[in-house]
Amino acid sequence: MIQEVGTTEQGELVINLGPQHPSTHGVLHLVITLSGETIKKVEPHLGYIHRSIEKMCESLSYRQFIYVTSRMDYLSSHINNHGCALCVEKGMQIEVPPRAKVIRVLMDELTRLASHQLWWGAMAMDVGALTPFFHAFREREAINDIMEETCGARLTMNYMVPGGVMADLHPDFPKKVKEFIRFFRTKIDEYDDLVTGNVIFKSRMEGVGYLSPESAVSYGCTGPTARGSGVSCDIRKLYPYEVYGQLQFEEVTATGGDCFARYMVRMQEMRQSLSIIEQLIDNIPEGEFQAKTKAVLKLPKGEFYSRVETARGEFGVYIISEGGTTPYRIKFRSPGFSNLSALDHMARGYKIGDLVAIMGTLDLVIPDIDR
Amino acid sequence: MNKEELKVRLEALLPSPTFEEGAEWTTAIVDPAGWEGVARHLRWDVGLEFDYLFCVTAIDWRTHFTMVYHLTSTLHRHTVIVKVKLDRDRPEIPTISAIWHTAEFHEREAFDLFGVVFTGHPDLRRLFMTDEWKGWPLRKDYEDPVNMIKL
Numbered sequence: 091m092i093q094e095v096g097t098t099e100q101g102e103l104v105i106n107l108g109p110q111h112p113s114t115h116g117v118l119h120l121v122i123t124l125s126g127e128t129i130k131k132v133e134p135h136l137g138y139i140h141r142s143i144e145k146m147c148e149s150l151s152y153r154q155f156i157y158v159t160s161r162m163d164y165l166s167s168h169i170n171n172h173g174c175a176l177c178v179e180k181g182m183q184i185e186v187p188p189r190a191k192v193i194r195v196l197m198d199e200l201t202r203l204a205s206h207q208l209w210w211g212a213m214a215m216d217v218g219a220l221t222p223f224f225h226a227f228r229e230r231e232a233i234n235d236i237m238e239e240t241c242g243a244r245l246t247m248n249y250m251v252p253g254g255v256m257a258d259l260h261p262d263f264p265k266k267v268k269e270f271i272r273f274f275r276t277k278i279d280e281y282d283d284l285v286t287g288n289v290i291f292k293s294r295m296e297g298v299g300y301l302s303p304e305s306a307v308s309y310g311c312t313g314p315t316a317r318g319s320g321v322s323c324d325i326r327k328l329y330p331y332e333v334y335g336q337l338q339f340e341e342v343t344a345t346g347g348d349c350f351a352r353y354m355v356r357m358q359e360m361r362q363s364l365s366i367i368e369q370l371i372d373n374i375p376e377g378e379f380q381a382k383t384k385a386v387l388k389l390p391k392g393e394f395y396s397r398v399e400t401a402r403g404e405f406g407v408y409i410i411s412e413g414g415t416t417p418y419r420i421k422f423r424s425p426g427f428s429n430l431s432a433l434d435h436m437a438r439g440y441k442i443g444d445l446v447a448i449m450g451t452l453d454l455v456i457p458d459i460d461r
Numbered sequence: 462m463n464k465e466e467l468k469v470r471l472e473a474l475l476p477s478p479t480f481e482e483g484a485e486w487t488t489a490i491v492d493p494a495g496w497e498g499v500a501r502h503l504r505w506d507v508g509l510e511f512d513y514l515f516c517v518t519a520i521d522w523r524t525h526f527t528m529v530y531h532l533t534s535t536l537h538r539h540t541v542i543v544k545v546k547l548d549r550d551r552p553e554i555p556t557i558s559a560i561w562h563t564a565e566f567h568e569r570e571a572f573d574l575f576g577v578v579f580t581g582h583p584d585l586r587r588l589f590m591t592d593e594w595k596g597w598p599l600r601k602d603y604e605d606p607v608n609m610i611k612l
Contacts (some may be wrong), residue, residue: 101609128499136588136589137587137588137589137590137591139592140589141517142574142589142599144574144596145598145599153476184529300544305562307512307513307535308512308561308562308563309562309563310513310515310561310562310563310567311558312515322535323535328538369525390481392484393484394485395485395486395516395531397515405517406515406531408516408518409521418516418520419520419521419599421516421518423515423516423531426566427564427566428515428566428567430566431565431566432562433575435562456611460589
């Protein structure tokens, strides 16, 4: 057992943050070694919400296991489902109808927006500004309502199934989404006015939690965390899936490598997502929303890997099949797990108060890390 | 480098080159004893430069374990899978956490869930399970009458 609280021989203070602490956004337990107020070491203790989803999936069929994955990164549940559906489709060689592809991308981008909105509110709250949290939740509510109409759920959607999507779009979907875009375009500028230019906020973020591009790659960081360090790693651009290859959008990167760079990447990503939705919302092809598949899916013997870009980074699904109706082994490569591994490296040498800002810009979702 | 070029390059590099066919990416089988040296070459050799380790996992095949490493180069955008076969009674493999930092966490996960021992790992402890947990949950023969529900 490691020493969990007290003073070390060198006069360093060992303190615990979490597992029940608002800034950890879940049940993350950090054991921090401090010298004065300076961080010497941060050691994450995981497992408070470990459900062994990988083991569970070994006894679930290829239709059933997708539902469990909504419970990992619950803010990107559509995208998790999407990654799993893609992997099963790859194994079964199912061709997804064009309509389903567009619906999937629309849902992914709405999810990304909702996730970044929540991150923005929580991030600002972490560094002491309470108002943005309420703004963010107000706008996120609009997306949740849109999701609820089509998917029937507001958080764990389980809408993507192998072969397409579970049900067709609600007739009001295009209208509501267009309304939302008009509404949110003004709000996102408000976000910038409220927080981005704020002097106090900037002084908490700029030059804090520096992550070099080399370290970002070595620690396996992906998503806005790595892109804030200037690493190009957007799966949507590098390995386009569905209709991403035909869309006009930018991969947002920043070169600062600090908390503010990661913040700016996410803010710009929200604008990119809005633009992707705008490109697609009037061009949803007619036709089937689901390919015809057998009731019982059997993947051929072999191994299949699919990757998608969630709001946090690269999500990978690795299925090893023995030819049966259930996977022999499934590995989920979750973005949060790798991003968290860089926390110790990023936080060393900064003050204890900066740790909360650094964790905020990592955008951790603990069930995604623990699985 | 495309799949074929990569294979030729790896054939020159590996002591006993064996490849698995039919996968999406070039899949090389490596001996546990030589793995650390091969890993250094994969990471640093000009033209290969696999700097991004995006997935590390173990598979329990009941007779043996396989460690699977997915590597990509952010410079050349090629991908390779390295598989290392391990003895099930004595699953030991050298750590690569000094080459790719992300491996430190991933190897702890594999140790925690499969009981694979990574020799030379700086901090090999349980990651998700409590320190006093008995057994290796993701092994196929794992039984836990208290916490496990048979489906």
